[in-house]
Amino acid sequence: MAEERTVPVPSSWMTLSGRYGRAVARACDIAMALGVLIAANQYSEDYDLVLGLLMALCLLARRRFPGTVMVAVLALTVVQFALDDAPDTPLASSPAAYDVAVLFAMISVVHHSRTTWMPYLAGAAVLLATLAGTVGMPPLGIEPFADLEVLLTFWGLTLTVWLTAFVLHTRRLYAESQADRAVHVQREQEQRVRLAAARERADIARELHDVVAHSLAVMILQADGAESVLRKSPDMARSALKTIAATGRDAIDDMHRIVRVLREGNPDSADSGPPRRLVTLDEIEVVAERARAAGLTVEVSIEVGEGRLAPAEEMTAFRIVQECLTNVLRHAGAGAGVDIRLHEEQGTLLISVADDGAGTLAGRGVGGSGGNGLVGMRERVELAGGTFEAGPRLGSGWHVRASIPTRKK
Numbered sequence: 001m002a003e004e005r006t007v008p009v010p011s012s013w014m015t016l017s018g019r020y021g022r023a024v025a026r027a028c029d030i031a032m033a034l035g036v037l038i039a040a041n042q043y044s045e046d047y048d049l050v051l052g053l054l055m056a057l058c059l060l061a062r063r064r065f066p067g068t069v070m071v072a073v074l075a076l077t078v079v080q081f082a083l084d085d086a087p088d089t090p091l092a093s094s095p096a097a098y099d100v101a102v103l104f105a106m107i108s109v110v111h112h113s114r115t116t117w118m119p120y121l122a123g124a125a126v127l128l129a130t131l132a133g134t135v136g137m138p139p140l141g142i143e144p145f146a147d148l149e150v151l152l153t154f155w156g157l158t159l160t161v162w163l164t165a166f167v168l169h170t171r172r173l174y175a176e177s178q179a180d181r182a183v184h185v186q187r188e189q190e191q192r193v194r195l196a197a198a199r200e201r202a203d204i205a206r207e208l209h210d211v212v213a214h215s216l217a218v219m220i221l222q223a224d225g226a227e228s229v230l231r232k233s234p235d236m237a238r239s240a241l242k243t244i245a246a247t248g249r250d251a252i253d254d255m256h257r258i259v260r261v262l263r264e265g266n267p268d269s270a271d272s273g274p275p276r277r278l279v280t281l282d283e284i285e286v287v288a289e290r291a292r293a294a295g296l297t298v299e300v301s302i303e304v305g306e307g308r309l310a311p312a313e314e315m316t317a318f319r320i321v322q323e324c325l326t327n328v329l330r331h332a333g334a335g336a337g338v339d340i341r342l343h344e345e346q347g348t349l350l351i352s353v354a355d356d357g358a359g360t361l362a363g364r365g366v367g368g369s370g371g372n373g374l375v376g377m378r379e380r381v382e383l384a385g386g387t388f389e390a391g392p393r394l395g396s397g398w399h400v401r402a403s404i405p406t407r408k409k
Helices: 018-040 048-059 066-084 097-112 118-135 148-229 234-264 282-293 311-332 372-383
Strands: 297-303 337-344 348-355 387-392 398-405
Touching (some): 018 048, 018 097, 048 066, 048 097, 066 118, 118 148, 148 234, 282 297, 282 337, 311 337, 311 372, 311 398, 372 387, 372 398
Antiparallel strands (some): 348 398, 387 398
């Protein structure tokens, strides 16, 4: 099983979301706007309160339109300084405490902008505006209001605020990325669990089909044969009944193993009863003999060196042959001839099973039902990294061919 990755979950205060997060954000906006308005109310000039009110109203939209709010607040600041230099009497105070709205607007751009260049532009705009206030803007009638020492103080304050906002902005982006990554990893883990469950269901379905279909096909044919010869040949009927009993016992053992997998997940554990019965190529002759007893003519040729195949490869080969014999019993019936050949060639196990269909026209015999048997065989071979093909033969009958790469022990 793949190692599960653990992603650190950001602190809850950094990832406020939903109704609670929106309420906190709105409260912060209102607090900033009230702070600017209260600061403006401390001045007695005619337009201080108006300018402060306009700046406060702009700040209420700082999250949705940070760039626009920044431009509007800077424009109101220019108007403020122009009114302060009115010819007769000052109409506004400059600089004033409510100019902190400029810093709030800059923080909004740094923290809420989705472009990489906007935070730097906002910081540069504030620094340049402070510089312009220091040297004055004669075309607008704005005289210098501070010396170099005051300018450096304003710049230091601006840079401190900007860096603080930028760090918080970076941490917020990091928190969002970590949260997205945690969700992504969780989805990956859930997808892996679903895929593993699907593979397990497919494996169990193949095992159930192979065990039940083959065993029932043999038992039904044997029972029908025993019934037809019960009075004429008791010995043949007795042999058929023995075959039915042996097939049933093997099927029950396999069913018990599958049920243990479903209940405990490990059929080979010490507490799960008898160990799993290993299926080898020798079992092919057993199922072939049962098929012969059911009325098929079966020829088996196995040319594979001892110890050349892994247990999983032997299981795959056995299940393919077993399913082919099941299909012949179901669709061709007694009297059909089957040729089974297995041999190893340059690190590849080649499997060939062909039947004559008991004279049945090709396409109406084995595999014509399009059931789960061919699907299961193809899945087994593909899981082993091999190739699979099946189809009607010229004339009558059906053929199945599979090649499986081998892993030498």
